[in-house]
Amino acid sequence: MAAQPWLADHVVNGTVIVPGTALVELAGRAGEELGCPLVRELTLQAPLVLAEDSGVRVQVVVGALQESGGRPVAIHSRAHDVQDWSLHAQGELAEQTTDEPGFAVAVWPPADAVAVAVEDLYERLAEIGLEYGPVFQGLARAWVRPGEVLAEVVLPEQAHGDAGRFGVHPALLDAALHASALGDLLPAPEPGRPYLPFAWSGVSVHAVGATTLRVRATRNTSAGLTGITLNIADGSGAPVADIEALIVRPLSTANLTPGLNFLHRVT
Known part of the structure; x- marks a missing residue:
């Protein structure tokens, strides 16, 4: 974590893990090198756990172009003292579609949106196991409409220097996901079993370097009870x-054990 100290601010049940937003960033960045920046699918297989006293090697592998028009992608890691690689995510990359972006607003917030309090959100998230440090505590304001949460998210100033290094800074995008904890988009989580990203579909980035976001999170019924669109x-x-x-x-x-080889192994 010495090279990326902001990762220490993402703690789940007392363990530092790399946020799913960072894995999406890695996949999209690799795809950009090959003209396939759209993360068509990315399923997270196991958390990437970080230990304070050791580093970790990360490997992103993109395969050949398939008949589907996409390229397979997989993300692995291993501790410096471990030979086997552990699989953390796999999916498919594709060329960027020409569809219009889904959200462009000049009037903010919408006139019919009802403000909701966010001051105690991070205390409530900590109670269920999500302990966010300052860099990840970006949710500043929020409003609700039926089946929809609108939020304003700000990247803390100490992280502004890194914003241009990512499509969307993973801490900022992770904070955008925190809006789903408001309103009635998701069922209430069980204590000690907070929701974490599992499967991403159709992730496209239109601009880089943002430090403030306006977010619209809606329930995605086609993805089940715990599916949302952002x-x-x-x-x-x-x-x-x-x-x-x-x-x-x-x-x-x-699987919250650093260096554990989980269920998947490269053979």
């Missing part, structure tokens, strides 16, 4: 990113 703009209302579907799942604590 449309994201910057502070001026210009499109930044779209996530067609994100399925979240309750955390399984069985």
